[in-house]
Amino acid sequence: MSGDSWALAVDVQEATTPSVQFDLSKKLDRVRGQRNLKGDINGNILPEKAENGSCKKDADKMDLAEQSLLNKLIRRSLVRNRNQVEVLQRDPTSPLYSVKTFEELRLKPELLKGVYDLGFNRPSKIQENALPMMLAQPPQNLIAQSQSGTGKTAAFSLAMLSHVDTANKWTQCLCISPTYELALQIGQVIEQMGKFYADVKLAYAIRGNKVERGIKLQEQIVIGTPGTVLDWCTKYKLIDPKKITMFVLDEADVMIATQGHRDQSIRIHRMLNKDCQMLLFSATFEESVWRFAEQVVPDPNIIRLKREEETLDTxxxxxxxxxxxxxxxxxxxxxxxxxxxxxxxxxxxxxxxxxxxxxxxxxxxxxxxxxxxxxxxxxxxxxxxxxxxxxxxxxxxxxxxxxxxxxxxxxxxxxxxxxxxxxxxxxxxxxxxxxxxxxxxxxxxxxxxxxxxxxxxxxxxxxxxxxxxxxxxxxxxxxxxxx
Structure with a gap:
């Protein structure tokens, strides 16, 4: 998959599609104008926050989106997770499939080569159970709990790449993420994993892209933030939501903690066909996340971490x-x-x-x-x-x-x-x-x-x-x- 094959089908203010040798720090410096400003994860200048969220000078707290991005930047390999994975199937009578090798998934040779090139030798715990569900026919919906560093992004990236029909030159897979930077991180994984699969193209629905109304995207995969994706579907008509056949919502716990993103995500979801495959991922499964997931993902399979009793006796x-x-x-x-x-x-x-x-x-x-x-x-x-x-x-x-x-x-x-x-x-x-x-x-x-x-x-x-x-x-x- 060459760099040219990933070019956006819209005019852009700046080069926003990362190359295979993606340098996030240069990207963020350019976005911020190389100014040393204190801002939120979206680059907005904010008053400093005290530990309970109230404004107070000289007290620090990292928000969920920033914490997630920081973990993605520093974790170069899969984390060791001692928690067991619990699978709750939509149809309890259906046999439970898991895989121990990527060959068992019968991937296209170009994708299998990309998986190994990305450094995955065998599926992680979340990948063992999630990939068979995400790749199943007929399509199955999924809600999965997975923390940063467990191979979750690679799993749904592989699912999207496998899902694409390259003969169709329109957007088929849509993934939304809470922030610009997290969306770029997902795009980097998709680009690296799909670099041997030249017929699949990717577009970024992120701020900074100047778009022309009414021209339909030919890229089969779109990664973006909720606000921009919503504009591309409604205001600019770049994406036909009725043609989306796989919808991925990443970092759901971060999404609902970010003002406006929850409602924008639900608006996007309502424009999709009822038979569109829905995949939702969250690091935590608090009550607010469950309520949100139930609105977005009907009749899901559920993968969650068994909560071992937390001990600090060491x-x-x-x-x-x-x-x-x-x-x-x-x-x-x-x-x-x-x-x-x-x-x-x-x-x-x-x-x-x-x-x-x-x-x-x-x-x-x-x-x-x-x-x-x-x-x-x-x-x-x-x-x-x-x-x-x-x-x-x-x-x-x-x-x-x-x-x-x-x-x-x-x-x-x-x-x-x-x-x-x-x-x-x-x-x-x-x-x-x-x-x-x-x-x-x-x-x-x-x-x-x-x-x-x-x-x-x-x-x-x-x-x-x-x-x-x-x-x-x-x-x-x-x-x-x-x-």
């Missing part, structure tokens, strides 16, 4: 009594000298404190990386990748890294500042996510909390009381550590 938790930030810093250095530490993550409440601590740790000779909210997504991905590779041993961060980022080697998490909400009470959920960065994959880990006031001690007591009734979350009383 993490030993302590607190250290200090007086002020300099005293906390001294305690941190003493702590670091008394433990055998592979890598450490240190959480601060504000960017200012994180910068101060990074400077002082660097002065002490530690290899330190800093991660905070004023950095671009690409800069954050680069920092985390270097940390994952062990080039820096200590990562000082705000809450932008409290969840969703897994580094096996982390053996110590330090709450330099305890997590609190806007009312000054314990933020128990953030605490759980923070300390969960250590003790990954069954390894032992330490979590140490710096207590510098009576209020901080009250926070520790609140955290302990909150989790004491939760089996296996905090199995022992937080112990005092003398350093």
């Amino acid at each position: 993490i030993k938790q302590f607190y250290v009594v200090c007086k002020e930030k300099e005293d906390k810093f001294t305690a941190l250095c003493n702590l670091y000298g008394s433990l055998t530490i592979a890598q450490a993550m240190i959480f601060c409440h504000t960017r200012k404190m994180a910068s101060w601590l990074t400077a002082h740790l660097t002065k002490e000779g530690h290899q330190v990386a800093l991660l905070s909210g004023e950095m671009t997504v690409e800069q954050r991905a680069s920092v985390i990748e270097r940390f994952r590779q062990g080039k820096e041993k200590v990562l000082v961060t705000t809450n932008v890294c409290s969840r969703g980022i897994d580094v096996e080697q982390v053996s110590l998490v330090v709450n330099f500042d305890l997590p609190v909400d806007m009312d000054g009470n314990a933020d128990n959920e953030t605490y759980l996510h923070r300390i969960g960065r250590t003790g990954r994959f069954g390894r032992r880990g330490f979590a140490v909390n710096m207590v510098d006031s009576k209020h901080s001690m009250d926070i520790i007591n609140q955290i302990e009381m909150h989790f004491r009734g939760s089996q296996n979350l905090i199995p022992t009383i937080l112990k005092k550590w003398r350093v």
